[in-house]
Amino acid sequence: MIFKLKDKFQQTFIVSDKIYKGFIKLFNDNNPLHTQSPFAHHHGFDEKIMHGNILSGFLSYFIGECLPIKNVIIQTQQIQFKAPVYLNDEIFFEAIVDGIFPSINTVEFKFNFRNTDDKIVSKGKIQIGILT
Amino acid sequence: MNKDRVLTRVNEIFRDVLDNEHLIITYQTTANDVEDWDSLNHIQLVVAIEKQFNLRFTSREILGWRNVGEMIDSIIKKI
Numbered sequence: 001m002i003f004k005l006k007d008k009f010q011q012t013f014i015v016s017d018k019i020y021k022g023f024i025k026l027f028n029d030n031n032p033l034h035t036q037s038p039f040a041h042h043h044g045f046d047e048k049i050m051h052g053n054i055l056s057g058f059l060s061y062f063i064g065e066c067l068p069i070k071n072v073i074i075q076t077q078q079i080q081f082k083a084p085v086y087l088n089d090e091i092f093f094e095a096i097v098d099g100i101f102p103s104i105n106t107v108e109f110k111f112n113f114r115n116t117d118d119k120i121v122s123k124g125k126i127q128i129g130i131l132t
Numbered sequence: 133m134n135k136d137r138v139l140t141r142v143n144e145i146f147r148d149v150l151d152n153e154h155l156i157i158t159y160q161t162t163a164n165d166v167e168d169w170d171s172l173n174h175i176q177l178v179v180a181i182e183k184q185f186n187l188r189f190t191s192r193e194i195l196g197w198r199n200v201g202e203m204i205d206s207i208i209k210k211i
Binding site for chain 2: 103
């Protein structure tokens with residue numbers, strides 16, 4: 001098994017305008033919380049908030065591109081969105097190996113995303129299978 | 133923990149993983165008897181059982197199971 005318990009992976013992401021607009025173009029989620037600052041202000045946010053599932057996209061990138069092996073597939077994923085993310089926010093991602101199941105070539109990570117104030121904006125678990 | 137108690141707990145795991153609150157498994161139950169017990173759900177069942185009982189199976193053990201009873205025998209040996 002290439003992974004060991006407590007192995008740690010880190011990555012920095014920026015929720016760029018390209019990602020934000022690309023997400024809207026692809027999925028057509030134009031909810032005013034994501035597209036109209038006055039609407040977001042009215043509901044207690046500093047600015048229009050980014051779609052939570054942009055972070056799921058970063059998670060996909062992490063699994064697909066940042067691990068030491070490529071023969072991996074996401075089996076399950078749980079994600080909580082705990083604080084807003086705004087356009088151009090820099091987000092620090094950290095994942096730690098939290099479970100190894102060698103008999104079925106499965107690995108579980110705990111992960112979180114933090115903003116520059118070190119506040120957790122999202123956290124969860126993701127389980128991957130290693131294809132043989 | 134006796135075998136019947138393990139079966140009860142494994143049954144709860146099956147219900148949770150397979151989203152079937154009425155599912156009743158027995159020692160003779162096989163994957164062919166349970167709708168949705170496919171290869172992907174099998175992985176989730178093994179993960180859930182390993183976590184619940186704080187144990188790890190070997191690949192050989194898993195491949196050797198012919199029914200729930202044999203799965204439970206593996207659990208009993210390790211707890």
